[in-house]
Amino acid sequence: MTTSYSPAVPPSEPDGPVRLKARRPSDLLAAVPFLLGFHPQESLVALFLESGRVRLTARYDLGDHLDLDVADLVDQHRPTGLVLVVYCADADRGRAALRDQAERLTDVDLVDLLLVDGERWWSLDRSTGCCPSEGNPYAPGDHPLSAEAVWAGLVARPDRAAVVATVGGPDEEEWAALGRLARPIRSRLARESRTARQDALGRAVVAALPHLEAGPAAGADEEGRAARVARLDDAACLELALLVRDTLVRDVACALVTREDAPRHLALWQQVVARTPPDLASAPLCLVGVAAWAGGNGTLLNACCERLAELDPRYPMGRLLSDVSRRALPPAWWDAMADGLRRDLGLGG
Incomplete structure (x- = not known):
């Protein structure tokens, strides 16, 4: 398992960090690649919230099994809320990973559980009422927030391998x-x-x-x-x-x-x-x-x-x-x- 850390948004100016406003799950999904610096695949991403802002972003490899646990970081950082996003081509496997984590994370407010299969995304939080059964189209590069992030000088590489290189x-x-x-x-x-x-x-x-x-x-x-x-x-x-x-x-x-x-x-x-x-x-x-x-x-x-x-x-x-x-x-x-x-x-x- 590997993890990655980033603050709310990487700073681009000495005066302070760039602020990207995410009002809907689709906004948040467009922001995640810029929070991490690359477009995640086969990953669990945990967004740690404090007073409505993302303060910490952690990424875990899904690997060949679903033995994932973000509870240690939750205990350490004590967020006021948590959003979990699973990126998995196998949507059923991704749902299982999200449900498994939801069962473990009983001491934190789970604001949303989002699933992305590369082409569609779903919210498993039925209270949002945002997702038809067939899901929503996933195209973060076409989202206005993505253009805003690029204009602010933020970068999202194609994948983690591009960062490692x-x-x-x-x-x-x-x-x-x-x-x-x-x-x-x-x-x-x-x-x-x-x-x-x-x-x-x-x-x-x-x-x-x-x-x-x-x-x-x-x-x-x-x-x-x-x-x-x-x-x-x-x-x-x-x-x-x-x-x-x-x-x-x-x-x-x-x-x-x-x-x-x-x-x-x-x-x-x-x-x-x-x-x-x-x-x-x-x-x-x-x-x-x-x-x-x-x-x-x-x-x-x-x-x-x-x-x-x-x-x-x-x-x-x-x-x-x-x-x-x-x-x-x-x-x-x-x-x-x-x-x-x-x-x-x-x-x-």
Whole structure:
């Protein structure tokens, strides 16, 4: 079973998060892909409500069985209401999953139970009176709320695999050439003091951030967005990856991440991961994970944790981020951790 976490809506502007108003079940179904960052399939999605707003979104794989339980997160987060959505091509199997969860979740207000088979959707809550027996057409991309979300700069990738691919690193045939390029950089950095490397890391990050787009431009396609984002060359990416191999240098990069600027840090470290061979990837992946957590992108955090577990299951910060993901700790928790890091490093703030 895997889970993904996201806040109500990923923030797109420093002034505050985008607010999408969902008045009907069809509105909510159009919003779910933007809450997760991708269009779910064969999944159970739990929307945790507080005062009528979605505060937490968790996704579980249906897998080959229906042994699903969101009760642990309900106990932890204590929502005032819960909406469950099952995405399952086999509608009968999906209904069984929803009914099973409804029987287990007796201590929370189940606002609605929604079923999507890919072409139609149903509400199992008969009080809504919204669903004919044949269901309603499911076409979230045609819904006005979807257009509103895209215009606000939110992204919903085709599936979870597309999210995972963003932290997959360079193709295997590039590893040897990148390794050769890294050797003289590694040798040069080895001759520098830790303080000098910390300073170099801080300068590089601070210099790069103003040139990185904080979020997708409204209405732009991926190619158009990429053209407007400053691109680091391979040598710059490898130098950053080599710098953060030292834990105390990596901590400087972590300490610089704020919730307001998390999307820019994410854009920076995703570039580094995309050009870093596996033997250097763990630390940059952790920085992608930190920025994803601080920015409320639980799906990407989860993808980072999975790749870190493959590369080095004992990497301490990877294990910490996995715990954050498993417990669905909210981005606000990053504030206290970052403040502690800054104090330890003497960075102030």
